[in-house]
Amino acid sequence: MHKTISVREVFDLEDGSEIELVGWVRSKRSHGKLVFIDLRDSTGVIQVAVKYGLTNSESFQKSLEAKIESAVRIRGKVKKDPRAPGGVEIQCNSLEILSQSLDDFPIRKGVGLKFLLDNRHLHLRSPRVGAIMKIRAELIDAARRWLKENGFIEINCPTFITAAVEGGATLFKVDYFGKTVYLTQSVQFYQEAAIYSLEKVYSLQPSFRAEMSRTRRHLTEFWHLEVEVAFADLWSIMKVIEELLYNMVKSVCEKCREELKILGREIKPELAEPPYPKIKYAEALEILRRKNIELRWGDDFGADEERELSLEFDKPFFVTHYPRESKAFYHMPDPENPSVCLNADLLAPGGYGEIVGGGQRIHDYNLLVERIRENGLNLEDYKWYLDLRKYGSVPHSGFGMGIERVLWWLLKLPHIRSACLFPRTPARIYP
RNA sequence: GCCGGCGUAGCUCAGUCUGGUAGAGCAGCGGGCUGUUAACCCGUUGGUCGGUGGUUCAAAUCCACCCGCCGGCGCCA
Numbered sequence: 001m002h003k004t005i006s007v008r009e010v011f012d013l014e015d016g017s018e019i020e021l022v023g024w025v026r027s028k029r030s031h032g033k034l035v036f037i038d039l040r041d042s043t044g045v046i047q048v049a050v051k052y053g054l055t056n057s058e059s060f061q062k063s064l065e066a067k068i069e070s071a072v073r074i075r076g077k078v079k080k081d082p083r084a085p086g087g088v089e090i091q092c093n094s095l096e097i098l099s100q101s102l103d104d105f106p107i108r109k110g111v112g113l114k115f116l117l118d119n120r121h122l123h124l125r126s127p128r129v130g131a132i133m134k135i136r137a138e139l140i141d142a143a144r145r146w147l148k149e150n151g152f153i154e155i156n157c158p159t160f161i162t163a164a165v166e167g168g169a170t171l172f173k174v175d176y177f178g179k180t181v182y183l184t185q186s187v188q189f190y191q192e193a194a195i196y197s198l199e200k201v202y203s204l205q206p207s208f209r210a211e212m213s214r215t216r217r218h219l220t221e222f223w224h225l226e227v228e229v230a231f232a233d234l235w236s237i238m239k240v241i242e243e244l245l246y247n248m249v250k251s252v253c254e255k256c257r258e259e260l261k262i263l264g265r266e267i268k269p270e271l272a273e274p275p276y277p278k279i280k281y282a283e284a285l286e287i288l289r290r291k292n293i294e295l296r297w298g299d300d301f302g303a304d305e306e307r308e309l310s311l312e313f314d315k316p317f318f319v320t321h322y323p324r325e326s327k328a329f330y331h332m333p334d335p336e337n338p339s340v341c342l343n344a345d346l347l348a349p350g351g352y353g354e355i356v357g358g359g360q361r362i363h364d365y366n367l368l369v370e371r372i373r374e375n376g377l378n379l380e381d382y383k384w385y386l387d388l389r390k391y392g393s394v395p396h397s398g399f400g401m402g403i404e405r406v407l408w409w410l411l412k413l414p415h416i417r418s419a420c421l422f423p424r425t426p427a428r429i430y431p
Numbered sequence: 432g433c434c435g436g437c438g439u440a441g442c443u444c445a446g447u448c449u450g451g452u453a454g455a456g457c458a459g460c461g462g463g464c465u466g467u468u469a470a471c472c473c474g475u476u477g478g479u480c481g482g483u484g485g486u487u488c489a490a491a492u493c494c495a496c497c498c499g500c501c502g503g504c505g506c507c508a
Contacts, residue, residue: 029471030464032464033464034465035467051465081466109443110444110456110458112444113500209508211507212432215502219508224508303504399508400508428500
């Protein structure tokens with residue numbers, strides 16, 4: 001069996017062209033002696049008109065029997081018709097049911113959120129979900145292209161780990177031949193090892209967070225694009241983030257017009273065009289103070305403050321120089337003001353929050369030891385990580401980008417779940 | 432983990448405040464229809480009211496506990 005033509009291509013054919021199409025019955029409207037079938041494949045949806053008299057009688061009977069989402073083969077003529085959605089339809093000569101649906105398809109008009117999530121394996125057939133997944137693929141593709149063109153080497157890091165990258169985040173426990181190990185929540189430490197061989201590296205793989213986060217921006221399993229660069233300070237890593245994100249957004253704008261149309265989203269590359277505004281933590285406090293939100297030095301921004309802040313900008317913006325006590329131990333303290341660190345968080349405008357987190361790492365052995373102790377962590381747990389600072393240690397920086405977060409912001413999705421084929425949240429591990 | 436909301440037909444919900452024989456729309460099924468746009472018209476089937484226990488002559492409705500889901504916060508990408 002092979003496919004000769006796709007739905008997308010039919011729209012470019014001349015009136016009267018004889019075609020054979022295979023696909024799935026998305027919906028059906030029966031008028032007695034006239035049946036409309038919306039035929040779906042991976043490229044789109046087209047209306048098929050099955051008319052008694054024009055279609056052979058056996059096929060006409062089949063069109064009445066074909067249930068929603070059954071697989072069918074259609075033969076007929078292409079016909080431009082303003083009454084058809086998209087202005088083109090297929091006048092059916094014959095219809096063959098390749099695979100009849102055994103039950104009525106559960107995904108219907110008016111079903112609720114829970115039902116759609118419980119039936120995600122079927123819901124993903126909808127053009128909307130398909131469009132989001134195509135855009136996701138383009139986003140990832142564009143990231144890989146840009147990174148490769150700019151000399152980054154893709155590396156693959158382990159998923160099983162023995163200790164936390166940071167003290168705070170919660171890790172999933174896994175039984176490893178009787179030993180307790182954990183699922184990775186970031187490959188940063190491994191990348192920091194790899195830069196001494198490859199200098200500019202990136203990884204794209206899932207990260208896991210065992211947080212009971214009940215929000216529309218959290219997943220327990222998400223795709224994490226992480227980058228680490230040798231001989232790079234805070235400012236050069238922000239440049240990498242800007243250029244990378246810009247090229248990802250630009251590529252989606254250029255190559256996913258059809259998908260964006262299906263989603264009703266109009267986006268322009270300017271949305272993410274560098275340079276991005278860069279404000280220091282102290283300046284962020286000032287902005288909030290002007291909005292009558294008082295925060296003390298050292299207080300972290302809550303979701304409300306972050307939202308207020310993000311309303312001040314119309315493109316992604318960096319917040320840098322956080323108080324060192326509010327960030328993980330490996331962040332480089334600012335030599336000019338050691339009470340803050342050289343971090344860079346990229347926040348999306350419009351209340352979508354953090355999409356990138358990163359900054360410059362501590363490359364000095366003694367300073368790192370001091371910071372580990374300051375945080376009450378055990379030096380033994382970071383033995384190999386400390387080793388990296390013993391042999392030709394150089395300034396370096398990196399970041400992590402949440403692929404689903406970017407997609408969530410870019411497409412203004414109602415929930416980050418919509419950015420995944422099969423989302424994983426504290427309450428959802430099925431299907 | 433904390434706070435709030437929800438759970439009634441296959442699906443989406445009303446009914447709960449004020450206890451008294453279980454409702455609607457959609458889907459399904461039967462019928463009709465040659466231009467619909469997740470069609471429409473007529474008829475019709477369908478229920479352990481999330482679970483357990485309690486109060487009561489009587490509980491979907493009141494009380495207690497439990498379970499599941501949704502959202503906000505904290506945490507983060």
